[in-house]
Amino acid sequence: MGEKGEKSRERMIRAMAEALEIRGYSGTGLNDIVEASGAPKGSIYFHFPGGKEELAAEALNTSGEEMGELFQKTLRSSKSAANGIENILSALETKMIESEFRKGCPISTTANETSSENGVVGLTCRNVFKNWNSKLELFLRSFGYGKARATELSVALLSLMEGAILLSRTNKDIRPLRTAAKTARQLLAIEDKR
Amino acid sequence: MGEKGEKSRERMIRAMAEALEIRGYSGTGLNDIVEASGAPKGSIYFHFPGGKEELAAEALNTSGEEMGELFQKTLRSSKSAANGIENILSALETKMIESEFRKGCPISTTANETSSENGVVGLTCRNVFKNWNSKLELFLRSFGYGKARATELSVALLSLMEGAILLSRTNKDIRPLRTAAKTARQLLAIEDKR
Numbered sequence: 001m002g003e004k005g006e007k008s009r010e011r012m013i014r015a016m017a018e019a020l021e022i023r024g025y026s027g028t029g030l031n032d033i034v035e036a037s038g039a040p041k042g043s044i045y046f047h048f049p050g051g052k053e054e055l056a057a058e059a060l061n062t063s064g065e066e067m068g069e070l071f072q073k074t075l076r077s078s079k080s081a082a083n084g085i086e087n088i089l090s091a092l093e094t095k096m097i098e099s100e101f102r103k104g105c106p107i108s109t110t111a112n113e114t115s116s117e118n119g120v121v122g123l124t125c126r127n128v129f130k131n132w133n134s135k136l137e138l139f140l141r142s143f144g145y146g147k148a149r150a151t152e153l154s155v156a157l158l159s160l161m162e163g164a165i166l167l168s169r170t171n172k173d174i175r176p177l178r179t180a181a182k183t184a185r186q187l188l189a190i191e192d193k194r
Numbered sequence: 195m196g197e198k199g200e201k202s203r204e205r206m207i208r209a210m211a212e213a214l215e216i217r218g219y220s221g222t223g224l225n226d227i228v229e230a231s232g233a234p235k236g237s238i239y240f241h242f243p244g245g246k247e248e249l250a251a252e253a254l255n256t257s258g259e260e261m262g263e264l265f266q267k268t269l270r271s272s273k274s275a276a277n278g279i280e281n282i283l284s285a286l287e288t289k290m291i292e293s294e295f296r297k298g299c300p301i302s303t304t305a306n307e308t309s310s311e312n313g314v315v316g317l318t319c320r321n322v323f324k325n326w327n328s329k330l331e332l333f334l335r336s337f338g339y340g341k342a343r344a345t346e347l348s349v350a351l352l353s354l355m356e357g358a359i360l361l362s363r364t365n366k367d368i369r370p371l372r373t374a375a376k377t378a379r380q381l382l383a384i385e386d387k388r
Binding site for chain 1 (some may be wrong): 216217219220221258294295296298302303305306307309310314319320324346350352353354355356357358360361363364365366367369370373374376379380381384
């Protein structure tokens with residue numbers, strides 16, 4: 001593929017990722033993507049023979065990896081486990097305010113919409129969550145938490161963050177994110193590192 | 195309105211509530227509701243002059259109230275705050291397994307899809323969450339938690355539950371719900387009742 005084709009493909013993925021984060025899978029039509037990306041009509045099926053599903057899966061993987069890298073970068077520079085989670089929640093707060101509560105988690109809306117199906121889109125959402133979970137788990141282990149406790153805490157912290165994003169977006173109010181940060185600190189202070 | 199009209203209206207609300215829970219707002223067309231409810235075509239606008247938005251708002255309010263009543267009934271019969279949250283999570287687990295992970299929270303998908311708009315549907319989602327939150331807060335206060343701590347804990351617990359529902363549905367696995375129950379118990383055991 002030429003450079004121009006590569007850029008056009010990249011723009012479509014970017015436009016789809018943004019649309020999925022803001023309004024979800026069903027609310028996004030391929031025409032919206034053609035318009036938002038400025039891609040020539042008809043080029044979507046050239047780049048994504050599987051159509052909307054394939055483009056969405058690519059977009060979710062891309063957003064998932066970017067968010068995963070942000071997680072990792074934030075966590076790496078953190079002084080303690082609690083500090084790491086607070087830094088992630090603080091980054092989410094900035095993202096939410098800057099987008100006027102239109103953005104939060106790039107995966108959750110689509111995950112909810114497609115969880116009753118068995119297609120590639122839902123499967124991609126599941127894999128992204130698993131990947132984030134593993135990153136959190138490794139991070140906790142690096143601060144001395146044992147396998148069982150790290151597994152448990154990573155699921156609890158991811159749940160807490162996802163739920164807080166949902167409430168903050170719906171209420172257009174950052175307080176649930178702030179409460180999640182405080183709650184995470186309390187959970188991580190519990191002396192049960194097994 | 196005659197009894198027949200009332201029943202027909204009720205069936206449409208029911209069908210919409212179910213569709214919103216399973217696949218969300220954008221993925222549900224009025225034709226699906228006509229079909230699922232067995233209502234005569236054209237009767238939707240007779241009952242809901244505001245169309246899809248009005249029907250969805252009614253459906254979300256109905257689901258929200260039902261879930262709120264389930265919350266309250268479950269909480270009233272609980273021996274402790276932790277026991278109450280565990281009972282709610284256990285009811286959610288049953289619902290999720292019985293629906294093969296198609297159902298969980300009746301509000302969250304639509305809340306995510308509409309949080310970037312300012313219409314009646316998003317506003318309804320916000321009100322339902324606020325109502326659930328108040329119920330949880332009152333419950334915690336009845337077990338001796340002070341105002342500030344009860345406010346904080348109710349947001350944390352609702353976030354934790356919503357996030358766990360999302361992860362459980364996406365992974366088709368009840369473990370995130372179980373982890374949320376254990377985590378709620380830990381949070382409620384923290385001696386900070388102010």
